[in-house]
Amino acid sequence: MTPSLREKFLTYLLVIIILVVFMTPIYLILVSSLKPSPIMFSRPPRFIFTPTLQNYYDLFTMRPFHLQILNSLLVALGSTAFSLTIGTMAAYAVSRIKHRRINDVAFWILSMRMFPPIAVVVPYYIIFKTMGLLDTPLALIIVYSTFNIPLTVWLMKGFFDEVPEALEEAAQVDGHGVIATFFRVTLPLTAPGLAVSAVFCFIFSWNEFLFALMLTGSKSQTVTVAVMSFWSSDAVQWGRIMAGSFVILIPGVIFVLTCQRWLVKGLTMGSVKG
Amino acid sequence: MSHTANRDRRIAAVFLIPAIVVLFATTIYPMLYALWLSFRNYDLAKPFIPRIFVGLANYAEVLTSKAFFHALITTFKLMAMTLSAQLVLGVGIALLVSQKLPGMALARTLLLIPMMISPVIVGLVWLFLYFPELGYLNYFLGLVGIGPVPWISSTQWALTAIAIGDIWQWTPFIMMGTAAALQSLSPEPYEAARIDGNSRWDVFRYVTLPQLKPVLVSLLFLRAIDAFKIYDIIFVLTKGGPADATEVISLYIYRQSFTFWRMGVGAAASFVSLIIISVLITLFFKQMQRGQAARAR
Structure with a gap:
């Protein structure tokens, strides 16, 4: 069954939605680990910011x-x-x-x-x-x-x-x-x-x-x-x-x-x- | 024949005995210890009270306690929620990403990642999403006019919140197993069904699904066994609360043993849960042996 163009489009759309849902938590771990704490829970959530390694630095120095x-x-x-x-x-x-x-x-x-x-x-x-x-x-x-x-x-x-x-x-x-x-x-x-x-x-x-x-x-x-x-x-x-x-x-x-x-x-x- | 038997004996002595000895020492011995404990009044908070034999008193307490049955029901409720969602979503996603289109192999691979993440991390990231007042999830739901949902702070939602975390982590398991099984299906029935002009749903319902059934049963047994043991994600998200809304068997045993220090009661509950899971494991093994026999034919 060769899928029609419309079916292909729908398939890709669904797969992309599924991937976004399943990858978001992992993406959030990475993004939040690079986020300065003052904007951790800013509204709206910020996904574009100057990344910092401060959290990693703290992780290894304070503990x-x-x-x-x-x-x-x-x-x-x-x-x-x-x-x-x-x-x-x-x-x-x-x-x-x-x-x-x-x-x-x-x-x-x-x-x-x-x-x-x-x-x-x-x-x-x-x-x-x-x-x-x-x-x-x-x-x-x-x-x-x-x-x-x-x-x-x-x-x-x-x-x-x-x-x-x-x-x-x-x-x-x-x-x-x-x-x-x-x-x-x-x-x-x-x-x-x-x-x-x-x-x-x-x-x-x-x-x-x-x-x-x-x-x-x-x-x-x-x-x-x-x-x-x-x-x-x-x-x-x-x-x-x-x-x-x-x-x-x-x-x-x-x-x-x-x-x-x-x-x-x-x-x-x-x-x-x- | 005697030659084979001799060789068997030699192989067993050298290769098999070490594993059996180790497993006895590290698994059976602790289980027997738990059995012994379950007949005693063992209270770690009161070390000077003699650990007397109390017969079946701990079992009587466990089996007549409301909290234990509540935990048992909660465990099975959670199991029903997660397994049904994982089955439907997992099979659906498998059908989607098993199509021979560019990029699908990558999608299949990426979707496997959640399974290999430590359950504590899964718990923590969902805690981050659900967090009262601050969590992202309610913010985004708010944008489309839903909520705010008191995910982990209300008795009504907490179990669902945990189920969502588990569904996120283990739907890929059903997807993976189903996708693997789809690849090994023989093409002939499909061609026949197509020539007969059946709809896609009919082909799935009457051709694909019956062939997938043994695999799906095995996968669901494995999920059920895991769901019965669920602990980490609940420990992180709700610790069994609010009130006792998410107190599953594991959390009940944990609380008896490490909050109330009543090791004997905890051990009795452990043993009851061991018996229940043995039933699941036995059924799963029966299924596996049937599968082996079918493959050997």
Whole structure:
């Protein structure tokens, strides 16, 4: 059905309206982060003004935002490395084992990702308190891995399923054991999967708020909690909130713009073909 | 056969056991701890009161409390609002941007951005828009003669305000899944339908929609599971208020545990919610397995 000119026009008009609606909040974060505070809520709202980096300057000088970025990076990278190691191995097992109950194991692992975080916050809080791990990056690394391991297992399972087993059998005929075959033959073929899983683990950890709020204090505070704390002060520092928000959303936006074709797989756990 | 079984065992021992051990230690153990807590009188505000076993008292309290049922109903109300809007908008937008026209690929990509934004940031930017007196939204609505709407300060509007934020963030999810599914549809039924001279709506209703149904069901299950857990955006926008207008299950558990420090009651409520979400998860897995079986055929 080749659309007529009128249909094309209507389609573009609608798509532009939709884009404006969906992009406005993101645009507002950027614009407001560059806005001097006196005109933050001026009427009518001003979109043309001399941009200032004052909010970003305040963000890093009045608060140790760079340290909070480091905390977030440490937690996100730590959890990504750990989850990727454990999760990839489990994914290989789930993909290769022929036993008929292996699917149940795979679904059990996936279910671990779907339970409400609030239900385990209190136990984590008490357990980490007794272990002296409250307000340490390690606590968050452990907690985030409970989400990232199942994610990695399901993403990587899809990639391992596509590596022909004949390749592995050939390597085994050549005298390589199961483990050597895995590292030398199979794993290199799934490098794109590893990259995608790593980015997903990173973004989920970087964006997480609830656990970070409950399990960290001043020492290991992450960026999401830090930005929220500008809100609870006497005067809401919208400029700094927006500057911080913009910093936080950068990794996610880069991810979407560079690897959007993997989003379907990662966000639907393979229940929708991407 | 025994060769395969042996190999299975070796792979399982080396590759699978670490993940299972880690998940047991980090997930099952805290859940069991929550179960243990739910039978105790654990009050963090009164550390010297012994944490005695109280049997099912916490569960009795939760299951007979008005606040808990109110939270449960609010959760499902919010779920109904967000899922229905996301379904209609998501499918509609997917149909629009799936057309083979220049620029549509870019539009599809840009629309995915909201999903990858931290829910706290989503909450904060909508707070900025809704803010009483100052927010931009009422200003622009005022220009077309609407409002001012007391978005987050009235019990009547607060839940809608939260729903709008969630719809903004997750409509792209339905759009993305639907667009992916549209691309994999086979063209033949369309040609047949076109030759028969059917209207566009009929083609969508009787050809496209039935083919999309399994994907849409999966997507809605995933949204429902997430909607049941919703927390961050409400924490930022209303903290469950005004009064209890937006107190969903997560906020109820939060309040019991960290405002009243009644960890036992919070744990009991957590367990009830775990049971409810297990039902959702099981149904979703059934759906997924059906999908896998259909693809294998």
